Amino acid sequence: xxxxxxxxxxxxxxxxxxxxxxxxxxxxxxxxxxxxxxxxxxxxxxxxxxxxxxxxxxxxxxxxxxxxxxxxxxxxxxxxxxxxxxxxxxxxxxxxxxxxxxxxxxxxxxxxxxxxxxxxxxxxxxxxxxxxxxxxxxxxxxxxxxxxxxxxxxxxxxxxxxxxxxxxxxxxxxxxxxxxxxxxxxxxxxxxxxxxxxxxxxxxxxxxxxxxxxxxxxxxxxxxxxxxxxxxxxxxxxxxxxxxxxxxxxxxxxxxxxxxxxxxxxxxxxxxxxxxxxxxxxxxxxxxxxxxxxxxx
Numbered sequence: 001x002x003x004x005x006x007x008x009x010x011x012x013x014x015x016x017x018x019x020x021x022x023x024x025x026x027x028x029x030x031x032x033x034x035x036x037x038x039x040x041x042x043x044x045x046x047x048x049x050x051x052x053x054x055x056x057x058x059x060x061x062x063x064x065x066x067x068x069x070x071x072x073x074x075x076x077x078x079x080x081x082x083x084x085x086x087x088x089x090x091x092x093x094x095x096x097x098x099x100x101x102x103x104x105x106x107x108x109x110x111x112x113x114x115x116x117x118x119x120x121x122x123x124x125x126x127x128x129x130x131x132x133x134x135x136x137x138x139x140x141x142x143x144x145x146x147x148x149x150x151x152x153x154x155x156x157x158x159x160x161x162x163x164x165x166x167x168x169x170x171x172x173x174x175x176x177x178x179x180x181x182x183x184x185x186x187x188x189x190x191x192x193x194x195x196x197x198x199x200x201x202x203x204x205x206x207x208x209x210x211x212x213x214x215x216x217x218x219x220x221x222x223x224x225x226x227x228x229x230x231x232x233x234x235x236x237x238x239x240x241x242x243x244x245x246x247x248x249x250x251x252x253x254x255x256x257x258x259x260x261x262x263x264x265x266x267x268x269x270x271x272x273x274x275x276x277x278x279x280x281x282x283x284x285x286x287x288x289x290x291x292x293x294x295x296x297x
Contacts, residue, residue, distance in 0.1 A: 003279060009272040013265060020261035026089065027254035030247045033144075034180055037244035041177060044233075044240055051226075051233050055193075058223045067220075068163040069193045069227045077114040079158060079167035080105065081190070082128070083174035083238060084121035085143045085246045091256075093175060093249035094123040096185040101173040104187065105133075116167050118158065120239070136161075146243055151236035159231055162191045174238050175245040181252075183245035190234060193227055 082101045084094045101124075105115050118137050119125045125138045137157055142150040161167050170191040176184045 006272060006275040006279060009268055009275060013268045013272065016261050016264050016268065020258055020265070023254045023257040023261060027251055027258060030251035030254060033247040034244065034251060036145075037177075037240070037247050038180075041237075041240045041244055044237055048233055048237050051230055055223070055226055055230050058226060067224050067227055069159060069191060069231065072192050073165075073168045075113055075168045077116055077167050078108055079116045079118065079161060079170040079191070081118045081120065081154070081158065081170060081172045081174075082124045083143075083172065083242045084119070084124040085242075086122045086140060087144075088123065089253060090246055090250040091253035093183070093246055094121070094127075097173050097175055098124060098127050100185055100187065104171070104173070116161070118154075120154065120242075142239065143243055143246060146236070146239035148232070148236055151239055152232050154239075155228070155232040155235045158191060158235075159228060167191075172238055174242050175249075177241045177244040177248065180248050183248055190231065193230065 080101060082097060084097055088094070108115055115133075117128060117133055117135050118139075119128060119135055120139045121143050122140055125135060125140070128135060139150065139154055158167075158170050162170060169189060171187055172190050173187045174185070176186055178184055
């Protein structure tokens with residue numbers, strides 16, 4: 001009986017050690033990808049900041065020019081973009097965003113507002129499809145290393161539906177990357193576009209006031225060309241933040257799994273030693289008992 005228990009414990013130890021090798025490898029891969037993702041986020045920030053400045057200044061000089069992406073309408077159908085990952089094993093990264101989005105959908109339904117759902121990542125697609133939500137468009141295979149072409153495809157879909165009146169607003173549910181240890185799930189409005197306020201800009205140039213531009217052909221027409229690029233840049237920044245957050249969450253989850261596997265290995269090794277000691281004690285007792293029986297006989 002003791003030998004069977006010892007073999008079972010040793011088999012479990014080998015299984016846990018094999019799993020620990022996988023989790024450690026995934027932790028190292030995620031850690032290496034965090035660095036590249038952080039670099040991409042940092043590289044995109046100057047473009048986003050300058051685009052905000054240009055849109056703010058052009059909007060101030062456009063003289064109240066109108067554009068389809070600036071139009072505020074009565075909210076009857078809300079567009080929702082939920083950004084998750086294509087793969088799991090990332091802790092609470094996906095579930096926190098999905099729960100936040102679903103709570104918002106319930107609020108909208110209580111107010112009589114229809115929801116038009118767009119998802120990024122297989123996790124959001126499988127979750128909402130299983131619960132009977134109608135998914136208008138799913139974008140898959142873009143969360144690991146998103147490109148600007150992916151952001152353009154998503155932005156064009158959202159802008160076309162907004163311009164055609166299919167949705168009256170677009171909210172984004174995603175995760176913002178703060179640091180390797182901190183990621184914050186949140187939501188903000190993407191459409192209609194609200195020109196950035198002067199308080200959002202930083203630096204010596206912005207503190208001095210709006211920059212003077214010479215507009216050709218006109219400020220309104222230039223604004224109409226800039227707004228789609230502004231939305232594309234915003235979506236691209238969202239995807240980069242989400243990608244960095246996914247890798248950071250996966251690294252933490254795999255690190256915790258590796259540490260748990262190491263602890264479980266220590267506990268199982270202790271049980272194996274105790275089982276081996278019991279087996280040896282039983283064998284010694286049997287030998288001593290047999291020797292005494294022979295001596296008495």
